[in-house]
Amino acid sequence: MIPVTLTRRHLFQWLFFAVLEIWRSLVAFIFRTGSREREVTQQVEEHAEFGNPESVLAVMDQFAKRKRFLMNVGIEKGELLRGSVADSGARRVLELGAYCGYSAVLIGAVLREVGGQLISLEANPENAALAQRVVCHAGLNDIVEIRVCTAAEGIPKLGEGFDLVFIDHLKDEYLSDLRRLEAAGLLNDGAIIVADNVGIFSGTLVEYLDYVRNSTHFSSAYYPLPMEYNAAIEDGVEISVWRAPEVSMSA
Numbered sequence: 001m002i003p004v005t006l007t008r009r010h011l012f013q014w015l016f017f018a019v020l021e022i023w024r025s026l027v028a029f030i031f032r033t034g035s036r037e038r039e040v041t042q043q044v045e046e047h048a049e050f051g052n053p054e055s056v057l058a059v060m061d062q063f064a065k066r067k068r069f070l071m072n073v074g075i076e077k078g079e080l081l082r083g084s085v086a087d088s089g090a091r092r093v094l095e096l097g098a099y100c101g102y103s104a105v106l107i108g109a110v111l112r113e114v115g116g117q118l119i120s121l122e123a124n125p126e127n128a129a130l131a132q133r134v135v136c137h138a139g140l141n142d143i144v145e146i147r148v149c150t151a152a153e154g155i156p157k158l159g160e161g162f163d164l165v166f167i168d169h170l171k172d173e174y175l176s177d178l179r180r181l182e183a184a185g186l187l188n189d190g191a192i193i194v195a196d197n198v199g200i201f202s203g204t205l206v207e208y209l210d211y212v213r214n215s216t217h218f219s220s221a222y223y224p225l226p227m228e229y230n231a232a233i234e235d236g237v238e239i240s241v242w243r244a245p246e247v248s249m250s251a
Contacts, residue, residue, distance in 0.1 A: 005203035013232040017069075024068050036068040037100050041130045044137050051139030053109035060102050060134075064229045072102035073168060073196050074228025077237050081166060081194055082106055084239060088192050090163035091116035096151045096177055097169030098122035101131030101138075107166065108140035120146045121154040123169070151177040161188040168196040175208040182217075182242075189244040193218075199236030200227055212240040219243070 004014070033039050040063045049055040057078075064070040073081055085093060085107055091114055098104055098120040107118050122128040128148045135144045147154055151169060155177065165181065167174050174195060181187055193212065198205050212220040220240035227235035 003203075004200045013230070017230060017233065021069055028068060036070060037127055037130050039063070039068070040070060040100055041133050044134050048137060050137055053105045053138040053140060056105050056134060056138040057102065060100070061229075069229060070102070071099055072228055073106070073166075074226075076225045077196060077228065077235070078103070078106050080223055080225065080237055080239075081196075082110055084192055084194050085110045085164055088164055088190075089114070090192070092160065092162045092164075092188075093118045094158070094162045094165045094181075094186075095120040096165070096167045098131040098146050099127055099168070101134035101146075103166060103168065104131060104135050104144045104146065105138045105140060108135065108138065108144040112140065112143050116143070118144045119158065120144060121149055121151050121169075122146055123148070123150045152180065155180045155184060155186065158184070158186055161186050162191060163188050164192045164194065166194045166196070171197065171201045171204045174205060175211055178208070178211070187242045187244075189242075191242045193238075193240040193242060195238040195240070197235060198222065198238045199224060199234055202236075209238060212238060217243055217245060 028036070040060055043063050044056050044059050048059040060070065060072065061075055064072065081103065091111070093107055093111060093116065095104060095107065095118060104118060104120050111118055122131060125148050128146050132146050135141060135146065151173060167178070178193065195208065198209060212218045218240045220238060222236055222238050224234055224236045227233040
């Protein structure tokens with residue numbers, strides 16, 4: 001697992017977070033509740049209103065805050081992601097990393113209003129199956145398609161271009177997969193790239209951030225926001241806009 005980028009300012013907060021999660025994991029082991037991903041899926045199916053994406057997100061948020069941490073985009077960063085999808089008018093969206101389906105539900109709810117589509121690539125078969133159950137409970141099966149594959153496997157099979165890409169999978173693959181999308185011509189002109197966790201993983205994402213901030217094909221901005229479900233630790237989202245290279249006209 002890639003280590004977070006530690007700073008003196010957040011060292012105590014990270015220590016507190018680690019101790020709390022160890023305790024919560026121990027309690028889960030004692031009571032045999034299973035993995036946090038499976039447990040939150042069960043919570044959604046038992047307590048969220050069927051067909052209501054906001055109810056599904058609320059149940060997942062409460063689980064992450066009160067029971068066990070989830071690597072979702074979370075509330076504050078989720079609002080930024082929601083706004084990016086809505087304000088851009090995106091209709092075709094790609095997600096790299098479904099995890100439990102939280103961001104798929106969040107994005108899918110916006111796309112349902114405009115008749116859009118989300119394709120989500122998830123390498124972990126169990127997580128993909130659980131995310132599919134969460135998406136189904138939210139009533140978004142006709143909007144969200146979850147494919148079980150790595151981004152490297154799935155990108156060549158995508159076919160059409162995308163208006164927005166949300167990247168939230170393995171941090172050391174952010175740059176390589178963005179380049180794959182570029183090389184395959186899968187970024188529509190003006191496509192928005194939303195990259196999560198670029199604050200807490202800034203050390204790992206140096207090359208990615210350097211690329212989107214200095215490439216002639218991107219304009220990019222950083223948005224500092226709290227880490228999911230932990231206001232004491234600063235994280236951030238990088239939002240980049242891709243512009244297609246101009247095609248020179250020969251005489």
